[in-house]
Amino acid sequence: MKYEDIESKLFIENRINFRKLLNNNSLAIFLSNDEYNRSGDQDFPFKQNADLFYLSGIDQERTILLIYPDCPNPLYREVLFLRQTNEHIQVWEGHKYTKTAAQKTSGIRSVCWIEDFDSILHSIIAFADHIYLNVNENVTSASTVTSRDIRFIEHMKAKYPLHHYERAAPIMRQLRDTKSHEEINLIKKACDITGNAFLRVLKFTRPGVGEYEIEAEIIHEFIRSRATGHAYPPIIASGKNANILHYSDNNQICKKGDLILMDFGAEYANYNADMTRTIPVSRRFTPRQKEVYNAVLHVMKEATKILLPGISGTEYNKNVGELMTEQLVALHLITLKDVQNQNPAYPLYKKYFMHGISHHLGLDVHDLANRYLPFAEGNVLTCEPGIYIPEEGFGIRLENNILLTREGNIDLMKHIPVEAEEIEDIMNSTPILS
Numbered sequence: 001m002k003y004e005d006i007e008s009k010l011f012i013e014n015r016i017n018f019r020k021l022l023n024n025n026s027l028a029i030f031l032s033n034d035e036y037n038r039s040g041d042q043d044f045p046f047k048q049n050a051d052l053f054y055l056s057g058i059d060q061e062r063t064i065l066l067i068y069p070d071c072p073n074p075l076y077r078e079v080l081f082l083r084q085t086n087e088h089i090q091v092w093e094g095h096k097y098t099k100t101a102a103q104k105t106s107g108i109r110s111v112c113w114i115e116d117f118d119s120i121l122h123s124i125i126a127f128a129d130h131i132y133l134n135v136n137e138n139v140t141s142a143s144t145v146t147s148r149d150i151r152f153i154e155h156m157k158a159k160y161p162l163h164h165y166e167r168a169a170p171i172m173r174q175l176r177d178t179k180s181h182e183e184i185n186l187i188k189k190a191c192d193i194t195g196n197a198f199l200r201v202l203k204f205t206r207p208g209v210g211e212y213e214i215e216a217e218i219i220h221e222f223i224r225s226r227a228t229g230h231a232y233p234p235i236i237a238s239g240k241n242a243n244i245l246h247y248s249d250n251n252q253i254c255k256k257g258d259l260i261l262m263d264f265g266a267e268y269a270n271y272n273a274d275m276t277r278t279i280p281v282s283r284r285f286t287p288r289q290k291e292v293y294n295a296v297l298h299v300m301k302e303a304t305k306i307l308l309p310g311i312s313g314t315e316y317n318k319n320v321g322e323l324m325t326e327q328l329v330a331l332h333l334i335t336l337k338d339v340q341n342q343n344p345a346y347p348l349y350k351k352y353f354m355h356g357i358s359h360h361l362g363l364d365v366h367d368l369a370n371r372y373l374p375f376a377e378g379n380v381l382t383c384e385p386g387i388y389i390p391e392e393g394f395g396i397r398l399e400n401n402i403l404l405t406r407e408g409n410i411d412l413m414k415h416i417p418v419e420a421e422e423i424e425d426i427m428n429s430t431p432i433l434s
């Protein structure tokens with residue numbers, strides 16, 4: 001891992017909170033993600049299961065975490081199972097956790113090799129009444145690939161059919177929704193790295209550069225700052241490409257007079273940032289571009305003010321829709337008469353702002369959370385309004401990451417330039433990077 005070590009206190013407290021929500025005499029098992037073959041003898045980069053990482057801090061393949069608070073054998077109330085290293089693995093793959101290193105990272109005293117999992121589980125499972133198993137219940141996921149979790153569930157139910165099986169995901173959704181102080185610091189670190197990459201891009205951008213060159217500048221800053229890499233595939237969309245919400249080709253040349261919509265974020269220690277900025281290729285906005293830009297910025301500022309603990313997602317989106325409608329009328333993109341006659345089920349503003357205003361952020365970019373509960377203290381959410389005008393050849397989106405607190409909210413990206421004049425000043429007062 002490139003990132004610096006994390007104090008085990010975070011993972012110890014996460015497990016304590018998890019245990020409090022289990023039924024009496026319950027055993028829970030969490031598995032690391034699959035390793036996926038890419039082609040030939042190459043694999044895709046490994047990405048740890050977010051729930052396993054949340055509870056253990058272990059960022060390695062072929063890992064199992066067993067939690068059984070009421071186990072009659074105290075040795076097995078928390079057990080971490082790891083892939084055992086050997087000389088061949090050391091030569092070809094390098095570092096793997098030793099038992100001592102895993103104890104230090106996770107705060108778990110009982111660490112065994114994964115080869116011992118079946119025998120240890122079999123020796124204690126008869127004493128448990130409930131078995132909690134995990135599966136990806138993130139509602140934004142729609143994978144058709146059978147995961148390691150699903151295969152393990154089928155295996156367990158076939159081998160131990162008479163136990164009461166429970167879902168771990170509702171507990172994880174409840175816990176991960178509220179970020180601890182340590183988690184917030186990791187998200188802040190990802191935001192800071194993202195901001196530094198943006199400043200680098202401001203100094204680099206000019207007519208004639210490729211979208212792909214801007215992407216290269218971003219990943220350069222990410223890696224030099226010890227981020228793992230991109231939190232998600234970056235969007236570097238110049239000109240009309242900005243009207244494609246999930247544009248990812250990043251292969252066009254940035255032309256004089258165009259805008260570039262850049263949606264990117266760093267991943268640091270598995271925690272994510274998610275930022276969007278829109279800048280002028282020629283280092284100055286045209287009057288119309290600035291007019292639309294300031295309308296989006298106005299909506300983001302006002303939307304941030306009302307993004308507070310207690311507001312529901314439905315109410316929040318409704319309020320933001322009203323803010324956006326006012327701006328679209330002022331921009332002469334829609335009329336008040338049109339608004340009065342609009343279909344309430346599909347408000348007119350959605351022609352120019354068709355996506356949601358916010359999503360939860362954390363170990364997943366679209367983090368595990370209950371979208372039907374009001375936003376609460378400790379949530380980290382994006383705020384990302386946009387106006388997309390295909391007929392004018394550009395789209396503008398702005399996005400910051402907001403922490404909700406008892407006293408209000410904190411913009412974790414407040415230090416990253418977003419005012420149009422500030423962006424122009426930076427772009428025109430610094431030497432162009434080459």
